[in-house]
Amino acid sequence: MGNKRILVAALNWGLGHATRCVPIINELIDFGYEPVIASDGPALELLKMEFPQLLHRQLPSYNIEYAEKASGLKWKLLQNSPHILRTIQKENRITEELVDELELSGIISDNRWGVRSQKLKKNVFITHQLKVLSGSTSFLSTYIQRKYIAKFQQCWVPDVKGENNLSGILGHPLKLPGNVKYIGRLSRLKKVNSGIIxxxxxxxxxxxxxxxxxxxxxxxxxxxxxxxxxxxxxxxxxxxxxxxxxxxxxxxxxxxxxxxxxxxxxxxxxxxxxxxxxxxxxxxxxxxxxxxxxxxxxxxxxxxxxxxxxxxxxxxxxxxxxxxxxxxxxYRGLSDLGDDPLIGSFLTFFEGE
The missing domain is CATH 3.40.50.2000 (Glycogen Phosphorylase B;)
Structure with missing residues (x-):
């Protein structure tokens, strides 16, 4: 097969999960890995447009929609819970099949709870939400998130350690899961000094x-x-x-x-x-x-x-x-808030058996 294949799967909930996977996929390519992209809907279409040369696979859709009124969002998500759980189980079965079909060496899952494999010891979960805010049910939503995070060998948080961070209490709760690594902010964009259009x-x-x-x-x-x-x-x-x-x-x-x-x-x-x-x-x-x-x-x-x-x-x-x-x-505008670690330094996780 040559280069090690790493499955990179993004949640299709808006385009943000897919776009922040772009720099990770680029780093994998630069370090000699062969990424395989996986998602559904617009997120998959975006990644296919960014990386037309890469293998891609379709995953089942969570079909997450917001209510028209803010007050209805929690109820809508509760109604969709059985479908979401079935989707997690289905994407997990597909992932296990892909491990054998594509001879995968590792998995990077951006907020897709079911994209992991018991056949591998190189499963990574990406999230900036170690604390999941959901109003009066924040304790429960955080508990569920932590239960799934524990099923992965590593959890990569796209932020930096310390007080000078971007995610606040979302990515910096008082108690951290033991498998958390702060990998720095992820962006496919670079600052260029150009004229204002x-x-x-x-x-x-x-x-x-x-x-x-x-x-x-x-x-x-x-x-x-x-x-x-x-x-x-x-x-x-x-x-x-x-x-x-x-x-x-x-x-x-x-x-x-x-x-x-x-x-x-x-x-x-x-x-x-x-x-x-x-x-x-x-x-x-x-x-x-x-x-x-x-x-x-x-x-x-x-x-x-x-x-x-x-x-x-x-x-x-x-x-x-x-x-x-x-x-x-x-207001002064947004800034880098300090030096980010190099993404490539975390890819050594996929070295060895």
């Missing part, structure tokens, strides 16, 4: 229907804008949105160098406060305005924390207006 870049992402709800709100707010604005919708299909404003440019998606150039060439970023987005903007040292997904405590916590640290302003989705963007300049 856009005043605002609106970066949409996340599960439906909340992605579309925010898109509608923002398109209405920006329909008559005279500021150079780029909308990146975060959808991987050919459907287009028609408008007549010459200052407003709409793209369904951007990948690789195109996205990197657009972000570097934008003065301000408007986006959800998902953790992968925070990692990307920190690497690019960008000023941002966050609109957390309603009913998602993790994003609400991260947005509030960025404001509290003086790094970025935020607004609740229903309260957003373009007038609030004037607050962006009152």
């Amino acid at each position: 856009y005043d605002y870049l609106v970066l949409l992402s996340g599960p439906e229907p909340q992605r579309s709800i925010l898109e509608s709100i923002l398109l209405k707010q920006f329909e008559n804008t005279e500021r150079r604005t780029l909308f990146v919708r975060g959808v991987i299909h050919d459907e287009t949105i028609e408008h007549s404003n010459p200052f407003l440019k709409v793209k369904n998606y951007l990948f690789g160098k195109e996205l990197e150039e657009a972000l570097n060439g934008s003065r301000y970023i408007i986006s959800r406060s998902g953790y992968t987005t925070l990692m990307d903007l920190a690497c690019l040292h960008k000023k941002a305005f966050f609109i957390p997904t309603p009913g998602q405590p993790e994003q609400e916590y991260l947005a509030e924390r960025m404001e509290r640290l003086g790094m970025a302003a935020y607004s609740k989705q229903d309260d957003f207006s373009t007038e609030k963007l004037e607050k962006i300049e009152d």
